[in-house]
Structures are given as structure tokens and as C-alpha cells.
Amino acid sequence: MYLIGFLVNPIAGMGGTVGLKGTDGQVEEARARGAMPKAAERAVETLVLLAGQPVRYLACSGTMGEEILKKAGIKDYEVVFCPDQGTTSADDSIAVCRVFVQRRVDLVLFCGGDGTARDIYSVLGDAIPMLGIPAGVKMFSAVFAVTPVAAAQIIRSGCTSGGRFFLRDAEVVDVDEEAYREGELRSRLFGIAKSPYVQGLSQGTKQVFESHDEERAKSDIGRFISEVMEGTPEVLYLLGPGSTTAAIAERLGLKKTLLGFDAVKGVKLVDSDLNEKAMLALIKKNMPARLVISIIGAQGSLLGRGTQQVSPEVLRMIGIENIIVIATPQKLAETPVVFVDTGDAVLDRDFGDHIPVVSGYRIARRVRIGREDIPCPNEC
Numbered sequence: 001m002y003l004i005g006f007l008v009n010p011i012a013g014m015g016g017t018v019g020l021k022g023t024d025g026q027v028e029e030a031r032a033r034g035a036m037p038k039a040a041e042r043a044v045e046t047l048v049l050l051a052g053q054p055v056r057y058l059a060c061s062g063t064m065g066e067e068i069l070k071k072a073g074i075k076d077y078e079v080v081f082c083p084d085q086g087t088t089s090a091d092d093s094i095a096v097c098r099v100f101v102q103r104r105v106d107l108v109l110f111c112g113g114d115g116t117a118r119d120i121y122s123v124l125g126d127a128i129p130m131l132g133i134p135a136g137v138k139m140f141s142a143v144f145a146v147t148p149v150a151a152a153q154i155i156r157s158g159c160t161s162g163g164r165f166f167l168r169d170a171e172v173v174d175v176d177e178e179a180y181r182e183g184e185l186r187s188r189l190f191g192i193a194k195s196p197y198v199q200g201l202s203q204g205t206k207q208v209f210e211s212h213d214e215e216r217a218k219s220d221i222g223r224f225i226s227e228v229m230e231g232t233p234e235v236l237y238l239l240g241p242g243s244t245t246a247a248i249a250e251r252l253g254l255k256k257t258l259l260g261f262d263a264v265k266g267v268k269l270v271d272s273d274l275n276e277k278a279m280l281a282l283i284k285k286n287m288p289a290r291l292v293i294s295i296i297g298a299q300g301s302l303l304g305r306g307t308q309q310v311s312p313e314v315l316r317m318i319g320i321e322n323i324i325v326i327a328t329p330q331k332l333a334e335t336p337v338v339f340v341d342t343g344d345a346v347l348d349r350d351f352g353d354h355i356p357v358v359s360g361y362r363i364a365r366r367v368r369i370g371r372e373d374i375p376c377p378n379e380c
Helices: 027-032 039-050 066-071 090-102 114-124 148-159 177-181 212-230 243-252 276-285 312-318 329-334 345-350
Strands: 002-008 055-060 077-081 107-112 130-134 167-175 187-196 236-239 262-265 268-271 289-294 301-303 323-326 337-340 354-360 363-369
Touching: 002 039, 002 066, 002 090, 002 148, 039 066, 039 107, 039 130, 039 148, 055 066, 055 090, 066 077, 077 090, 090 107, 090 114, 107 114, 107 148, 114 130, 114 167, 114 187, 130 148, 130 187, 148 187, 212 243, 212 323, 212 329, 212 354, 236 243, 236 276, 243 262, 243 289, 243 323, 268 276, 276 312, 289 312, 312 345, 329 354
Parallel strands: 002 055, 002 107, 055 077, 107 130, 236 289, 289 323, 301 337, 323 354, 337 363
Antiparallel strands: 167 187, 236 262, 262 268, 354 363
């Protein structure tokens, strides 16, 4: 029997769709903007696929664990910590992890974002493996599965081999959310955890590439896409975060929100730093629309990490065929497979197995999209 410590951060990811670029210290603001909790749904998505596996869970009571286990139909669990349900916090995560250590769990499975990963690592270090079900806004750390379904696949792969996982060293990255909200990506390595790994199912760490060739490639991409935009003044363009999309705005003489989404039509800036609600309103008013986004280097995320403003509803209004993906050749060399994690499994599958990526001036290549339905080792 495999013993798993299970933990959910109920508020993880609430700042995503409303454009807060994180939830730390922003829960009430997120609620005021209409944000709804998503972490429980994503945790259930993982757990229902683990029913029948030789696993016993240790968990918190209430929204941090027990409620989710019940919703997923998991019966073999023990409540080992009872947080104050009105004020669940990082202190509760740290406290229950200390119990997990005392009880010598084989793995800590958690649902949250980088902040949750950091809190858990502060207790576990590299003594006990940890695996994240992605539910935060950014998730730059390498301890996460690419999607909730992938997390279940990783655990099933170990269970079917007698609890023998392939473990790797995985970076836990601490991101300064205050700086991130101001458009600056400032991060540091918090530690190196142990985490189960299955190729194509486990997330890498975000990397930033800087070189003369890299900057030239961004400039070439910016020149090409700006020409496309100039030739289609009737189309509303939503430019996603990152320095590659910023090169497009620079070419057009526009000021870009580096870590947010901006709207451009007729080569004029319509609105900046959009949340989901603002996107929906603009698209309804200004159809047709196109989305221009880049890939997170090395990590491989196309949608689902720092892009929650682009909800499934937004994507369906735009249409998958109207998404323009851009990435430099160096970034693609480090990212042979990308993944999509919109929160809607049907929509994720609609992206198919490959997607065209603009990588230079009038140059594009097809990049494979990772699929969770690839059989796991030992036919998990």
C-alpha cells in the first residue's frame, strides 16, 4: 500500500482569470472581481483517475483535503490535521506537511501553485518526493505535472510498478508576485526537491533565453507579425505576455504590458492588461479576433501558465484556428513538445497533435502537442 499525503490550497489560481497575475495577498481583491475557486475541481480531476489504486491518503479536513477526497469517491483516507476553515493559510500547509513527515508518507501530492510548492518544500526538503497538480496562476517550478490528468498518470505509473517511481531533481522557484504584477519577472531558486518524473507528463522549469541571435529572432518575428496586423486592420489582436510578443508591439510603436494581455486593432492600442471579462467584452464588440501568444521556454506551456485570462470561453469565441503561436528557434530547440492546460479537457483535445509556430520572418514549423493519453509505463 502506497501512503500519500494529500493537500489542496483552496484559493490557488483565483487571481488568474481576473488578471491579478497571482493570488498571494490578493484573495479578497480576486473575489471582489468575481473570481471563483478552481483548485478543488482540478484536484478531483486527478483523484477520480486514481480510484482503485493501492493508495492510502493522509489529508486535512474540509476544503484542504477531505471534501475533495469525498467528491472523487476516495474512501481509504485518514484526516490528520484540522485547519480553521475560515482562514486556511500557508501555516496550515506547513503544519500538515510536518505531520506527513512524522507519518513517513511516500509522496506528498498537492494542488496549488508555486507558493504552495514553496511552503511544502520548506518542510520536506529533498527527504520526501512531492508532485503538484497545477492550479496556480504561473507555476514556474518543475515539481508539477503538466495537467491534472497527467498527475494521475504519473502516480499510476509508480503504483503499477510497486511504488517505484523514477525520481528527478526538480527546481522549486520562488517568484516575487508584487514585482510580477508590476510587469517584472523576478524569481529565485528556493530549493531542489525530489519529484516523480514521466517524460511528456512532468513540467520543466521556465527558462529565459538571452543572446544576440535570440534578440534578432524576436525582431524578425515582430516584423512579420506586425506586417500581418497592418494588413488586417479589421481584426482585433490580443497580444499575450512575454518579450517575443513585446517585439511585435515595439515594431508597431505601441507600449506592451510585458506580463499581461493587450488588445490592438487597426494598429492602435485598444486596451491594456486585460482580464477575462474585458476580453470577452472586446471580442463580442470587435469580431473577428486573433490571439497571439508565445511558449514558455523549456517548460513548454502554451496555455495554462500565466494565461488564465484566456479562459475556455474566450478561446471558443476566438477559435483555435485564429491562434497565432510564436517562439524563437532557440526556445523551440529547448522545447520540443508543448502542452495545453486550459481547464477544459475537451477544448485541450481540440488543439490536436501539432500546432504551427512562427519562428522567424515568414518562417514557421510544426511543434508537437503533448498528450496525456499516451500510455504510461507498465500500461498504467
